[in-house]
Amino acid sequence: MIFFDNVSKIYSHNSAAVRNVTLRIEPKEFVSLVGASGAGKTTLLKLLLREEDSTEGTIFLDGLDVTALTRDELHHVRRRIGTVFQDYKLxxxxxxxxxxxxxxxxxxxxxxxxxxxxxxxxxxxxxxxxxxxxxxxxxxxxxxxxxxxxxxxxxPDVLLGDEPTGNLDSVNTGEIVKLLKKINQLGTTVILATHDKQVINTLDKRVIVLDQGEIVSDNAKGTYQA
Amino acid sequence: MKFITLQRVIRAGFLGFRRNGWLSTATTMVMTLVLFVLGNVVFVGAFADTALRSLESKIDITVYFTANAQEPQIMAVKNEIEALSDVRHVEYISRDAALARFRERHKENALIVSALEELGDNPLQASINIAAIDPGHYAAISDFLAGKKYPVVEKINYFENQAVIERLSSVMGTVRGSGAILTIILAFIAVLVAFNTIRLAIYTVREEIGIMRLVGASSWFIRGPFLISGVLYGVAATAVVLLVFFPIAWLASPKLAFLVPEFNLFTYFLSNLVQFSLIMLGTGVALGVISSFIAIRRYLNV
Structure with missing residues (x-):
């Protein structure tokens, strides 16, 4: 289980990438994080991976406080989370x-x-x-x-996808999404950050909409009409 | 660290060194230059040292005794001089010994030999040669002797050579001092150049370092191969620099021997080869490892 407990990421006092987010994701769930660019989807994933440190709040991965880990302990949590990036990072x-x-x-x-x-x-x-x-x-x-x-x-227990289809054409996008669904069926929690309507609407899974760093809607079988 | 991890780190270090052929070659070359400078500093130091010592050994002061001075009186003076802490070596040359030397030196010259025969008596004075530990001490020794006002002492030749001795001793002081400063400056520049080259090499793979962190590699798992590569730069550079120094030492040796006959660069190089290689290897490896360690630190902060 992943639990964001009132998490904020504030860069300067006027601009918050993520603001007061409380979110619970159950094991084996398939969750899409959607919203326009700058809505805070990527930041939320980076906070879970501790690529960035949260300003406030705590994040738990199966009872482990991710925000309390030192730099030297980070690789333990990262081995339990697989991540796929828009720019592949191979x-x-x-x-x-x-x-x-x-x-x-x-x-x-x-x-x-x-x-x-x-x-x-x-x-x-x-x-x-x-x-x-x-x-x-x-x-x-x-x-x-x-x-x-x-x-x-x-x-891994969790697979994060940060705009994994952002650089791909529709055929490849379809195949990647199919692959993610298959992985989810095999028992891995999948968290997918995207702003691709097509992707969300074909998934028919839980959709969390973010806007300016805050959660504006959370539907078990959602669609995304931006 | 588990054994398998250590094995992988070492293997990755070798692989990285080989696959980044150009970068490794360039870094090794820069490191070679650094070691070359360092090696020259060592050689020049040894050369200057021999040269200075050879010059120093040529300086001495001589105390001349009156013709009627008795041996026990001279011995008394000699003992007092020997008791001085600044004195390295004292040599007594009796009138007879002085004459024998004189004859030996001029045996080819019939005129001088016959003049000596003509004279009958020994015209030479007994003397004491004094070598100081430090050429800067001659003035003090000479003042000490002059202050004693021994009745048997006729003259001390320091006062004749004073200007030359003082100049030489100040030149030696300057050479030693500036040599040390130059060595420090050169070494500092060399270290900076090597460090920056390695920093640049690591800068080019900073994104990969970040990726490795994100896919769950520990800091040591990422850092290790770069440290191994650092070791390899040092080892390769040492090998190259030794190969370069062999012909250089061989070719330069006769030219330097011309300046200072006591100094044979090639023999010096060969007889100190183990020590010299260890200095090069130690410097190269330390430089490679420490530079890599420092340079990679900021990119691991992901």
């Missing part, structure tokens, strides 16, 4: 397989586990034949699928 000097393997190596998994899991997860995202390609040899949709494979490979 390591350019590593092949697709190595990018995925890196997350496992960092988590201290054995070579045997890595040899077994990496091809499996790349197969799951449909890239079994491009394992040895470097990121610059892959299309945008393929890069994002590598990123998803990397996010999944440590079997």
């Amino acid at each position: 390591l350019p000097t590593k092949t697709a397989a190595e990018n995925v393997a890196f997350a496992m190596e960092a988590a201290g998994r054995t070579d045997a586990e890595i040899d077994e899991d990496v091809p499996q997860v790349l197969d799951l995202v449909g890239l079994a034949d491009k394992m040895d390609n470097f990121p610059h040899q892959l299309s945008g949709g393929e890069k994002q699928r590598v990123a998803i494979a990397r996010a999944l490979v440590n079997r």
Whole structure:
């Protein structure tokens, strides 16, 4: 379970990226965070990953206070959260397989586990034949699928998607969304930040609308008409 | 840290060094230059030291005794001089010894030899040669002797050589002092250049460092390979600089020996090779590791 307890992120006293957000996300849920640019979707995800520190409030991941962790402890929580970014954030000097393997190596998994899991997860995202390609040899949709494979490979409790389809065309967007749904069905909580109406409306899942850092609506089966 | 993690860190360090071929080459070259400067500082230091010592050994003062001075009286003076803490070495040359030396030096010259025969008596004076520990001390020693007003002492030649000795001793002081300052400045510049090169190398991969943090790598897991690369820069640069110094020492050796015959650069290089390599390796590795450690710190702050 993820719980944001009255969380605010204030840059200067006139501009708050996130203001007094209280939010509970149950395990295995699929939640979309929507809103215009600057509404605070990305900031909310960054706060959960502790890429940014909250100004006020606490954030819990299964009872663990994320906001209380020191820099040296952050990797423990990050291994439990897989993240997919709009700009993919793949390591350019590593092949697709190595990018995925890196997350496992960092988590201290054995070579045997890595040899077994990496091809499996790349197969799951449909890239079994491009394992040895470097990121610059892959299309945008393929890069994002590598990123998803990397996010999944440590079997995280939560998968965060920060505008994962933002740089993709509609065909690739559709495939990524299908993949996210499949991952969710396999038992992973998915939190998807997006401003793509098409994506939200085809999902038919819980939708939280943010505006200027505040939650303005939260519907179990929502749509988004911005 | 688990063994498998350590193994991965080391492997990643080697892989990074190899895959970033150009960057590694450039960084190694800069580091090589740094070590080259440092090596030259060591050589120049050794050369200057030998040169100065050779000059210093040539300075002394001589006390001449009157012709009728008796050996026990001279010995009494000699003992007093030897008791001085500034004195390194005292040599007594009797009248007979002085004559023998004189004859030896001029045995080719028939005129001088025959003149000596003609004279019959020994015209030379007994003397004491004094070498000080520090050339700056000659004035004090000389003043001390003059102050004693020994009846048997005819003259002290310091007063004749005073200007030369004082100038030489002040030159030596300046050379040593400025040498030390120059060494510090050069070393400082060299360290800055090496540090900045490594900083630049790490700056180019700052985004990757951030990504690694976000996908759950611990600080040490990310930092480790860069420290290993830092070690490799140091090792590679040491290897290159040693290879460069062999021919340089060999070629420069005769030219330096011309200036200071006591100094043989190539022999000095070979006989101190282990020590020299260790200094280079220690400096290179320390510089690589410390620079990497400092440079990566801010990018790990994700």
